[in-house]
Amino acid sequence: MPQPKIWHDNTTARFVGDTFKRIRAVLRPGETRPLFIADAVAGTEEREHELETKSQLQWMQDFQDFTNGINTYFRMSEIYKSLYQNYCDSGVNLELNPVDNEFAAGTPMQAYLDVGIDALRVIIGALVNTGRQPPKTILDFPSGSGRVTRHLQAFFPDAVVVASDLYDRHLQFCAEILKVETIVSRENFDEIDFQREFDLIFCGSLLTHLPEPQFRAALRLLARSLSPTGIAIVTVHGRRSEYIQKNKPDGWNYLPDVAYAAKDAETLIAKEGFAYVEYDSSVTTALFPKQQTYGVSFSRPPLDNEPGGRRKKHSYSGLHRARLAQPPGRAHHRTSRSKRFLRTQS
Template sequence: MQPSSTPRRRKRRHVEHDMLNARHAIYVYKALCEQQQVATKMTFEQIATLYSDYANRAVSTELHPNDVMYNTGPSHYFNVGKSGVQAILTGLSLSWRSQVMTVLDLPCGHGRVGRHLRQLFPNAELFYCDIDAEGADFCARAFGGKAIHSKADLLQVDLPKKLDMIWVGSLFTHVDKRRTDAWLHYLADHLSDHGVLVATFHGYFTGKNTKFHGGVDEARVRREFETTGFGYSRYTTLAGVEDYGLSLSKPSAVLDIADTIPGVRASYIERGWANNHDVLVINKNDRLATLG
């Protein structure tokens, strides 16, 4: 007598059962996507295209006579700007932002990164923001965009709402933890759905290799860095500077702040900008969302 179920027939039933489960999972996934209107994650192919197109465009070499960042020389100046593009694309690759149409550069200075942003996002509306009004105005004129004159307290600055990309290159490296916390929350509140904030920090590497200047209390900064994860001291010998100085922050301290921002996801890359500054990425996509 033949057995009622051979091993081959049992295997076939298992395969058919697995296929039914897979079809059901796909159906549920599509239904959830339609229900929640999940954005499309930017693919690596899109990232590669963005970078390739950027690399084939000519970055402006127009300089402002007061651009102190250019004191390091043209090679370093333009390479740091290019590294900013790479940090931004890394942030986008971690997000669900499929296109970028509004960009804020804060603080823009005289365009070390801003000139690259214009070539990376040629069709985007760019906002250049700096407490140095001359720098913001220069960037808006030279690279195309709108200038925003900042204030000592960023919370008092009227920023555009619904920004797809916010680049913060070396702002939190010069303020204390209280302002870092408040300003990160404020900036995250100005992101569009699935918008991306890319901000830089002085981490372990910078702490080991930086040269303290401007009358900064180095012992205090290092002591606070070791004991609390976030050290800060204001400049005391630079004219015209109020409560602005130098900070060092551990990745854990920065992520602890990001953890308190609702409705976002955070990532951290050590030495992600110019092989020096650490990079925090905040994506306006709820960390508790079911999908996307």
């Protein structure tokens, strides 16, 4: 699969410099030629001649093309602002599934809801920033008992929302209470065919728990399930998760330090860009009986820095991720079901 073009600094500088020359040409129509230094940004005599002969009308069109991205952003912002107002006015279904293991005993109701709200924040940010119209078909995968599904349903009332999960108790709740379509998932992602394409797929807390073969298979499933203009928002354990694992005490990190060290996960992450540590079998049996393997994965982007400032390409996947910064003052919600289980068993 061809890799997306990477705009290096010199290319960007050349583009920006040329664009501002065009802008100046538009803003000073009385000039016989635009303000331009031939070799300032890799210019040539041919290019200078082209600039001299282009009509002011053409320059205006070029400037309009340049601003289209900004115009699209603000136009999309207005559309989603209207949807947000309707979301606030209509509210969200707050009924919870009593057998939802995402809502373990002692979990504050607000903490459960905040995770769904925060997921919606990331989703809307991605849609607006990429200039996408509100999706008409949405997949929440895996859905659980609708922790995020309920917010997607409320925010996009005209969309077809589909919940997919391995476990019947989740799907029954989503169908009967949240009134969304449901599809039974499979552990072998290569065997799944949703029989439709989606404009939006939210995949939270799935790849974060898979070994590399299933991690890759899940990405293949998401790719073939998107519509031509679709977008998938996928959560992974990146460098911040590495930091949490290495610097937080047991009970606040993802795995007991002993389990993390036993797999030499830190070395694997640095070398391969990927590491996976299996949960204790008692956790998998108690919480995920339909799954043969379940644990914690750590993954890095394909390109990462080596010591000495060199660039190294990890081979684990072609996944390119956009980083969406956490707003200042916002709590980071991690709801690891296995961790709560381990604490209750200690």
